[in-house]
Amino acid sequence: MTQAHLDKFGRPIVVVTGIGIVTSLGQGKEDNWRRLTAGESGIHTITRFPIEGMRTTIAGTVDFLFDGRVAAPNLSEKLATLAAEEAIAESGIGTPGEFPGPLFAAVPPVELEWPERQQLADAVGHYPIVYRDLLGAAASGQFRPWHERFLFGSVADRLADKFGTQGQPISLSTACASGGTAIQLGVEAIRRGETEVALSLGTDGSVHPEALIRFSLLSALTTANDKPEEAARPFAKNREGFVMAEGAAAFVLESYAHAVARGAKILGVLEGCGEMADNFHRTRSSPDGRPIIGCMKNALADAGVTPDDVDYINAHGTSTPENDRMEYVGLKGVFSEEKLAATPISSNKSMIGHTLTAAGAIEAAVSLLTIQNGRIPPTINYNIPDPAIPLDVVPNVARDAQVRRVISNSFGFGGQNVCLVLAAEPA
Numbered sequence: 001m002t003q004a005h006l007d008k009f010g011r012p013i014v015v016v017t018g019i020g021i022v023t024s025l026g027q028g029k030e031d032n033w034r035r036l037t038a039g040e041s042g043i044h045t046i047t048r049f050p051i052e053g054m055r056t057t058i059a060g061t062v063d064f065l066f067d068g069r070v071a072a073p074n075l076s077e078k079l080a081t082l083a084a085e086e087a088i089a090e091s092g093i094g095t096p097g098e099f100p101g102p103l104f105a106a107v108p109p110v111e112l113e114w115p116e117r118q119q120l121a122d123a124v125g126h127y128p129i130v131y132r133d134l135l136g137a138a139a140s141g142q143f144r145p146w147h148e149r150f151l152f153g154s155v156a157d158r159l160a161d162k163f164g165t166q167g168q169p170i171s172l173s174t175a176c177a178s179g180g181t182a183i184q185l186g187v188e189a190i191r192r193g194e195t196e197v198a199l200s201l202g203t204d205g206s207v208h209p210e211a212l213i214r215f216s217l218l219s220a221l222t223t224a225n226d227k228p229e230e231a232a233r234p235f236a237k238n239r240e241g242f243v244m245a246e247g248a249a250a251f252v253l254e255s256y257a258h259a260v261a262r263g264a265k266i267l268g269v270l271e272g273c274g275e276m277a278d279n280f281h282r283t284r285s286s287p288d289g290r291p292i293i294g295c296m297k298n299a300l301a302d303a304g305v306t307p308d309d310v311d312y313i314n315a316h317g318t319s320t321p322e323n324d325r326m327e328y329v330g331l332k333g334v335f336s337e338e339k340l341a342a343t344p345i346s347s348n349k350s351m352i353g354h355t356l357t358a359a360g361a362i363e364a365a366v367s368l369l370t371i372q373n374g375r376i377p378p379t380i381n382y383n384i385p386d387p388a389i390p391l392d393v394v395p396n397v398a399r400d401a402q403v404r405r406v407i408s409n410s411f412g413f414g415g416q417n418v419c420l421v422l423a424a425e426p427a
Contacts, residue, residue, distance in 0.1 A: 004426075005257035007271070008304045011191045013426065017093065017264040018252035019365050020086030020201075022079050023352045024060035024245055028086055033369050036377040037398040041229035041351050043243050049209055056221040058228040059207045060245025060353030073110050075205025077155045079248035079358075080105065084163060084201055091252035091264060093197060094164075101197030101253075103165035104185040105156035106178030108206040108357040112150055116143075155203070165199055175412025176316070177275075178202055179249065179360030180420055184273040186253045196258040202361030203248035212244060220320060230381050232354075234317035234347035235324050235393045237386040242318040245353025249361035256426070268368040271405070271421040272303025278415025285326040291417055292330030292409075299407060299419035300334075307335045310343060310421075312376055312401070314367045314408040315393075317347025318354055327409065328389045344401065346379040346394040360410035360418060367406040367422045375400055 007013050021028065024042030025035040035042070043060045048069055051057040065078055094100045112120070121129055123137040137143070148154060153171045160169035174181045179202025186198035215221045222241035224231040233239040259266055276298060278291030285292060300307060316327055331340055348366050355362055370376055375398055382395040405423045412418075 005255065005260070012193070013256035014187045014190050014253055014270045015256050015259050015425070016251050016267045016270065016368060017254050017259050018087035018089070018091030019267060019368060020083035020250040021247070021362060021365050022062060022082050023247035023355065023362060024062055025352060027082055029369065033373070036348065036351055036366065037375050039351065039378050039380045039396060039398065041380065043228045043231060043245070043353050045225070045228055046207070054212060055216045055223050056212060057225045058231055058243060059212070060243060060355070061207050062205065062246045069115070071113055071116070071149065072108060072206035072208060073149050073155055075246065076107060076203045077158055079205050079246065080155065080159055080201050080203035080250065081162065083203070083248040083250035084159065084199060087250040087252050088163065093252055093264070098164040099166070099199055101165065101195045101199060102167045102189065103156060103160050103163070103169040104182045104198060104200045105159060105169060105171055106182040106202035106357050106361065107152070107155045107171050107173065108204045109173050110150050110152060112146065113208050114210060116146055163199065173357060174416040174418070175414050176354070176356055176359055177410040177412035177416045177418040178357040179362065180364065180408070180410040180418030182361060183251060183270065183364055183420060184275065184418060186251070187270045187273055190253060190255050196255045198253045199250065200253055200361070201248060201250035202358040204355050204357035205246045206356070207244050207246055215244060222319065232319045232350045233381040234315065234319045234350050234379050235386060235389050235391060236382050237384040239319045239321060239324060242320050242349065243353035245355045247352060247355040247358045247362050249358060249365040251361070251365070266425040268371055269423045269425060271305065271423045272299045274299025274302055274419045276417050278417060284322060285411065285415070289326055289329040289333055291415060292326060292411060293333035295417035296330060296334045296407060296409070296419045299421050303421035305405065305421065307339055310405050310407050311403045312370060312406045313343060313345035314363050314406055315345050315347045316409040316411045317349055317379065319349060323411065324389060327411070328391060341390070341392065344376050344392050344394050344399065346377055348377060350380045360408070363410070364408050364420055364422060367408045370406060371403050371422065371424050374402055376403065
């Protein structure tokens with residue numbers, strides 16, 4: 001490893017050599033990029049389960065992989081598998097079933113879903129049911145596959161077996177920042193010299209009735225069901241909630257020296273990662289924006305760059321009244337007024353919805369595609385500007401621009417904030 005392979009702090013430069021994406025817009029980078037830059041929406045009326053009586057009946061579900069309902073861990077695993085296959089194939093690393101590094105997997109929190117609970121109740125055979133009856137049915141052994149499937153670590157364990165990743169797979173959940181956290185863990189492992197290669201991914205296939213109802217009870221979801229493709233309206237004055245969605249993105253991360261030595265094509269650099277916890281509230285951000293500001297400043301400092309070095313901001317941009325306002329408050333605390341006015345910022349969630357656990361990974365992937373292609377995906381449905389949030393949101397139509405450095409924000413419930421700094425290959 002030479003000086004050219006180290007960053008300004010003397011750490012190994014971490015590069016990306018493979019990217020894979022699946023969202024409601026389609027499978028693969030090519031399809032997703034084409035439709036994102038065309039301003040197309042993947043949000044639609046839910047057909048997977050009955051929606052009568054629901055306040056929100058739309059989502060960005062991935063419906064083209066299975067005929068009918070599958071449990072969330074199964075769909076999450078399938079989405080992650082497809083994304084990882086694409087990323088590993090592009091990187092050309094390892095051999096089938098033998099990936100030369102560890103797995104860091106952002107996976108959604110799981111629990112038995114209603115159809116499985118109903119079957120458990122039916123196995124008891126009488127009503128009313130008390131808790132020990134359910135324990136008895138569970139202890140019969142006939143539901144053992146469920147017990148294994150609904151363990152939090154089961155998705156990453158199966159992915160590790162399939163791809164032959166090294167060591168113990170890491171499963172993590174930091175709410176809507178999870179995808180960013182998975183990438184950060186991979187970056188930090190390579191910087192520490194623990195590995196030359198890592199597979200980092202975020203996946204979420206958990207749009208089901210209970211999840212929808214819970215977010216609805218928090219008043220977090222949009223109820224603009226009539227025109228699903230127009231329901232996600234980040235930064236617009238008429239925004240009124242986010243749209244749940246599904247998807248996955250995966251990255252092959254390598255030390256720069258390792259990638260150069262094997263002649264790999266470099267797709268971008270993970271220059272910096274920043275995080276800052278916010279213990280203000282279970283779902284709301286601290287009103288002064290300090291943890292969001294600190295998160296972005298930490299990422300820029302970790303990359304050794306300044307706000308003036310940023311060409312584009314991939315927003316968290318959920319389309320909820322408070323989140324978008326707080327992201328603007330945070331940005332004002334990091335960027336000068338002139339720089340913020342001149343820097344484009346857009347939200348992929350306007351088209352694919354909020355993929356929750358996967359969002360940070362998918363948006364990091366789109367950020368790298370933005371750098372590669374010199375094109376910024378738009379924020380669609382931006383028809384009524386919010387004078388309280390005067391940002392250049394790349395409204396409705398993609399924009400050609402030279403982009404060398406992006407920050408990608410992910411702010412999760414419970415105050416879990418992650419910001420990534422992504423850049424083009426070193427000169």
